[in-house]
Amino acid sequence: MQSVFDLTGKVAIITGGSRGIGKAIAHAFARAGAAIVIAGRTREPLEGAAEELRMTGADAMAVPTHCGRPEQIDRLIEAAVGAYGRVDILVNNAATSPHFGPLVEATDDLWRKTLEVNLLGYFHAARRAAEAMTEDGGKIINVSSIAAAEPLPGLGVYGVTKAAVMALTRTLALELGRRNIQVNALAPGLIRTSFSRALWDDERIAETALAKIPARRFGEVEDLVGAALLLAAPASDYMTGVVLTVDGGYSVS
């Protein structure tokens, strides 16, 4: 019998797949049998990440993409369909947080840049991926954050976009359900990547953060892959519009 976590024959697009959480998810999906298309802005590390996947025996390609540019997202989806003939899974993972400071000090330009990638980019990719999905249905996973539900100091603009991702997820779940497309969100806590370096690299900030985490450690990218695989695999065929929080208990403390 086929495992409910098997992705054999599936094609998965993962934005922000060149490092961090996206890269770990790409490897997990590849181990489960999917062909992988990773996207990111910078060509060299992206090509390197695709090569690493191929060295494990996976089918993988890199498509340099700025997720704040709709025409580049169009090209990403077209490249995936062109190479593999289908799209089954989209992980909207690439995000940005250019403003660090009080919300009231954020300029319109910084708001725009954050919204363009974290919200409009997610929406555009979801729409285009859904158009490319067949009658077999599909899976869309939007990477949000615990910052969606709880204000994190200095990360207000980012948090607002991540909260919007939750609403986007639920609305798309409602609208795409009839096409057998499940849309769910993943809300990581404090995961040790370059993105969150400011939180775990500074001893004083790290200590304050750790005091809020019942697990008493920061998360590692591997901590996310089980939840991501669940949301990508047949195991979640009757789950849609939900958010899986993977934060070592941060949100309950």
Ligand SMILES: NC(=O)c1ccc[n+]([C@@H]2O[C@H](COP(=O)([O-])OP(=O)(O)OC[C@H]3O[C@@H](n4cnc5c(N)ncnc54)[C@H](OP(=O)(O)O)[C@@H]3O)[C@@H](O)[C@H]2O)c1
């Ligand atoms: N780390 C955490 O503690 C944490 C917590 C909660 C939520 N998250 C979420 O998890 C996701 C991944 O974060 P991470 O920690 O893995 O970050 P990361 O290690 O910095 O990786 C970010 C990835 O996204 C790509 N990227 C960034 N901006 C992009 C853009 N405009 N267009 C296309 N690709 C872009 C990067 O490649 P290029 O720079 O080459 O484009 C890279 O591949 C994000 O949605 C983040 O909000 C992270």
